[in-house]
Amino acid sequence: MSVSTIPAPKLGERLCENGFEHPKILPAIDDAHGGVIVDLNEPMDPQHFATLLRSSLLHWNLKGKHGVWIKLPINLVNLVETAVKEGFWYHHAEPSYLMLVYWIPQTGCTIPINASHRVAVAAIVLNQNKEVLVVQEKRGRFHGIGYWKLPTGVVDAGEEVFAAAIREVKEETGVDTEFVEILAFREVQNSFFGKSDLSFLCMLRPLSVEIKKQELEIEAAQWMPFEEFAVQPLTQKHEPFKYVVELCLANVEEKFYTGFSPRPVSSYFEDQLNYLYMNSNELDKSS
């Protein structure tokens, strides 16, 4: 049902505090790129929302604004259809909200793209007995085939890659670790709904021994002699897994291979501590 079939004045009048008042505009804050952000939280009648939205767009147009962002919490789902009918489209969504966007100018739209990647980690935790920490999962594509795999997991938004590797090992196996370096990474295209995964192979040093496996996702966890891990048929068959073994040996055993390690750097613009991942080993050797 189109909201435009409902007579506008009636609902508009009902919601105006003053019967003679014209519709106001939506509350908005300026963004850093010449646009505005509307962060709605109060319930609203869709027809009143449509009226406000139209007058707001006229207002922002006159002000020379570019992009218009509307963040609708999921409890205001009744306003989504109205925004789309007024020309907005989806930008991104999280479980609790939907972000809609509109571009006012006639010239080319420079609305930035949505997040496109998940970032994942696979953790090599090798102890001094040359045993590697491995798990079997309760679900997923490695389930039920007897393959002992490295602990893996997804980097949360706002989390550093090295912190995610430490966290995932702790969650899945209970083992404390310190981060050493990233040995390699790869992109897996279209891993879910057209998005890609960027997966970092991380080397960590164990700080504890005892295993307490996570119940929800982990079937079994153990310290496994590295040679046994390496000769598993799937490790042999799957080229990226073969490189895990080769890079690990080159790094730990023969000590000629160095990856990227995180180095704290200040950030001029963001006022936060970042980490630059680079071949610190080579850089330091030279100076």
Add this chain to the structure above:
Amino acid sequence: MSVSTIPAPKLGERLCENGFEHPKILPAIDDAHGGVIVDLNEPMDPQHFATLLRSSLLHWNLKGKHGVWIKLPINLVNLVETAVKEGFWYHHAEPSYLMLVYWIPQTGCTIPINASHRVAVAAIVLNQNKEVLVVQEKRGRFHGIGYWKLPTGVVDAGEEVFAAAIREVKEETGVDTEFVEILAFREVQNSFFGKSDLSFLCMLRPLSVEIKKQELEIEAAQWMPFEEFAVQPLTQKHEPFKYVVELCLANVEEKFYTGFSPRPVSSYFEDQLNYLYMNSNELDKSS
């Protein structure tokens, strides 16, 4: 307006081809994790959708299904409110569709998270005269301050990091390049709406000289003596930019620094060619 105020039987009858027929279930395909995916394309009355959705959820529950995904193209925006009222929440959205999700079992939900990162590239293109390819943008935080910056851009979903670097240089400056390696990368947390950027510093070799700048985003582009680029106040002030200069010199001038370069690897599961980014230089030297 809540759809539940519309009397259900009337609309239900209207849409059933056979007046005596009970509501069918929504067309769905199984996913690889014990769930189902509904990919709706045909317009539907919200009340009929609600009826179908309820009977479908009962059916999938009996079948022991876990996650239920509903992909709604933006032209079916009139069904979003209904899905949310039936207990669905947002998973992700792209300009053309919204993905909703529901978890049937009583046990812990293992719906994977949405994409959390944008992946960006910054390109160092250095010619044999020790000139670096730099630009000034028409918008953004470097606009209007006279800073000559490296060409940068965002990696599309489904695009390799190295391919994005080559594409962005070509788009912004018209210069053809070949990819050499990734010198470093960093994560910039909360760069937009709580999402993070993962930004790769890429070294490329120019294959052409003539500059044809892109009109929409680029104010100016030039080949600039590397020393001039390095002594710009912002390069000196901003720690990550100082590392750009240091790593570039270590890599090109003094030749002791190596980054990660892409190596094609087959993929056992995905039936696609992946690239593993690693310190190929060190690995090859040893063998």
